[in-house]
Amino acid sequence: MKGSGTSPGIAIGKIFLYKEPEIKVVKTQTEDxxxxxxxxxxxxxxxxxxxxxxxxxxxxxxxxxxxxxxxxxxxxxxxxxxxxxxxxxxxxxxxxxxxxxxxxxxxxxxxxxxxxxxxxxxxxxxxxxxxxxxxxxxxNIESGDLQSLSEKCIVIAEDLTPSDTAQMNKEMVVGFVTELGGKTSHTAIMARTLEIPSIAGVKDITNLVKNEDFIIIDGKKGDIIINPSEEEIKIYEAAKKEYEDFKTKLEEMKGKESVSRDGFKVEIAGNIGTPKDIDKVLENDGEGVGLFRTEFLYMDRDRLPSEEEQFEAYKIVAEKLKNKPLVIRTLDVGGDKDLPYLNLPKEMNPFLGYRAIRLCLDRTDIFRTQLRAILRASAFGNIKIMFPMISNLQEVRDAKAILEEVKEELRKENISFDNEVEIGIMVEIPAVAVHSDIFAKEVDFFSIGTNDLIQYTTAVDRGNQDISHLYNQYHPAVLKLIKMTIENGHKEGIWVGMCGEAAGDEKLIPLLLAMGLDEFSMSASSILKARWLIKNTSKKEVADMIDTILTLPTAEDVESFIDEKIL
Missing domain, CATH: 1.10.274.10 (PtsI, HPr-binding domain)
Structure with missing residues (x-):
């Protein structure tokens, strides 16, 4: 069986089948x-x-x-x-x-x-x-009991809520498998924090196994073996030991520079959504923050965050980084990320709609407040500003013009800020990648947002399960756009980073290094693995293969080539 690996590692043990009591809600009328x-x-x-x-x-x-x-x-x-x-x-x-x-x-x-x-x-x-x-x-229904587990087991459930995982006896749980959920679910996050292997998205597994069945799970590959043979158990026990040894090697990466085997230095940073996330980046020795998704400051509330609230959030992160770079992406909501209190219009195609920089250039009151907060925080660290969802040059020029006006306001108020704050754009629309030679003349850096770049290049809604198999980061057209963007950025003397999921993809890291990517920004848990890969890769050797890779006809061919010739 196979699912989606959500927390790496191998677990071997008995199954504990967890089923929540059924909740039946019947509608009744009341006179009181x-x-x-x-x-x-x-x-x-x-x-x-x-x-x-x-x-x-x-x-x-x-x-x-x-x-x-x-x-x-x-x-x-x-x-x-x-x-x-x-x-x-x-x-x-x-x-x-x-x-x-x-x-x-x-x-x-x-x-x-x-x-x-x-x-x-x-x-x-x-x-x-x-x-x-x-x-x-x-x-008056009692919850299921995961607290009184008395022997080590792998929990199998339809889903596990935050409450379930908080109550379970963590000394006894060596793995999770769920029918629902994904890599960003609370269960997956908790599993990675506790370093417990987990797999999600395994259809109907609660009906295919029973208590006391023996099981092996590989939380990286998503592989599941129910009631394995003695030979399979031996193979996976050896693989488990190998993985534990590798984790020790990753810890040794802390405090070291991110330099390739042949001496090329890059920066490995982390992506964050809230000020609290910075702690994990620093724990994993991140060299900065390549993406602060500021929209999370605007969500789960009934009004816009004030300038002061935003300033404090950005300042906290800037100070904790101690002059390491902090790239703050301006507000990226609208269309697919709704803020009820803004009363945004419902759209037929929100991915291509009224969102991100388009909304900000229209609602300049919101944009100016955020820019003021970011600029004020820039006096406390090494902050860079990044505009998302750019599709044409005028948007860049208009955003920069508003930024200059805000700078002038702060000067008149005698408020300190970094006058030389770097300005960059997300390259996530194919038109910008193709035209990146022109955009590079207007900004200080590019950050390639692969999540949307892949989606727009392949015309695949990455949230649609029926066509998600067509969404592929190894697509030759996507790789060509990435290479073009990096080369055009370098021709104009600007640095180029990547903050999409592909930046932490262990198969793509050698290719991105060879293409000349300067900064890799990813989830905190991927940082040390990425550094290890960089240190064990020769940039020149892989660079000699890039032209061959880009002539391959399919994403599957690209992935096979990487597996066989590089990894």
Missing amino acids: PQLEIDRLNKAIEKSTNQIEELYERTLKTVGEKEAEIFTAHKMMLEDPEFIGGVREKIVNDKVNSEWAVKETADYYISLFENIDDEYLKERALDLKDVSKRLLKALL
Whole structure:
């Protein structure tokens, strides 16, 4: 069997099949809405107490960053949009509390799940967790028990919520396999934090196995063997030891420069979404931040963040980096990443719609506030500003003009900032990659956003499961656009980075190094592996193969060539 590997490593052991009690919600009418609201309030109080206990437990057993998820859960129970919507439905529709919770939660879950951003899609799981907790409190249903596990096991479940993973006995769980979820799910993040192998997206596995079955999982490849032979167990035990030895080698990469075998130096940075994420980047010896996704400062709230709130967030990260580079991407919402309080129009094709720089150049009040905050924070570190979703030269010029106006405002107010702050653009639209020789004359750096560049080049909606197999980072056309962008940037003397998922792809790293990429920005957990790959790769040797690779007809041919000739 095969799934999506979400946390690397090999686990061998018995299965513990985890099934949540079924929650059945029946709609009933009420003549006393206040009675239902009182029931809801008691359920909220009970759920809040449970969440506070989970926060304390996770804080002690895992860490502060992982415990923060329960702070978010508690905020959901106080959220005027969600809880206010439940109360409103009880009063207006005269329905029972359970039905009001289910209907309101389903509405918001659907909103999250339809956003083309894996991180935000997975946040729907948080709301599912919170609403399920409320329903259990209302219906007096006890949760399943993962706390009293008494022997080492691999947990198999349809899904695991943050609450499930917080309660489980982590000394006894050596792996996870779930039918749902992906690499950005809380379960996957928790597994990587605890260094427990995990696999997601394994269809119907809960019906194919039973308690006490023996299983092997490979959290990197996504391979699963149920009731393996003695020979298979020996093979995987050897592979497990090899992996543990390799992890020790990766730790030895800390404190070392990212230099290829033949002496070419690059920068390996991390991608972050909130100020808290910087700690993981630094723990993994990141050489900076190549992408600060600022949209997360605008989400899960009912109003725009103030200049002061943004300034503090950017300043915290800049100071923690101690003059290492911090690339802040300006607001990238709209269309597929909805902010309800902005009342953005519904669109037939949001990927190509009113979003990112297009929204900011239209709503200059929002844009100016963010630019003021970023510039003010630039006095406290090595900050660079990056504009997303650029499609034509006028957008760059207009954005730079607004930035200059904001700089002049700050000068008049005697507010300090870095007057020489570098300005860059995301190269994520094929037109910009093709025209990159011209764009390079206008900016200080490029950062290649491969997630959208691949999507737009191949005309594949990466969130559509039916065609996701067509979305491929090894597509020769995508690689040609990347090479062209790097070469055109260098001709104009600017540095070129990459902040899409491809920057951390171990098969692509040697190719990107050979093409001359200057900066690789990725998830914190990939940094040391990327440095190890760079140190064990000869840039010149792979560079001699690039022209051959780019003549290959298919993505599959490219991947096979890398496997056979480079790795």
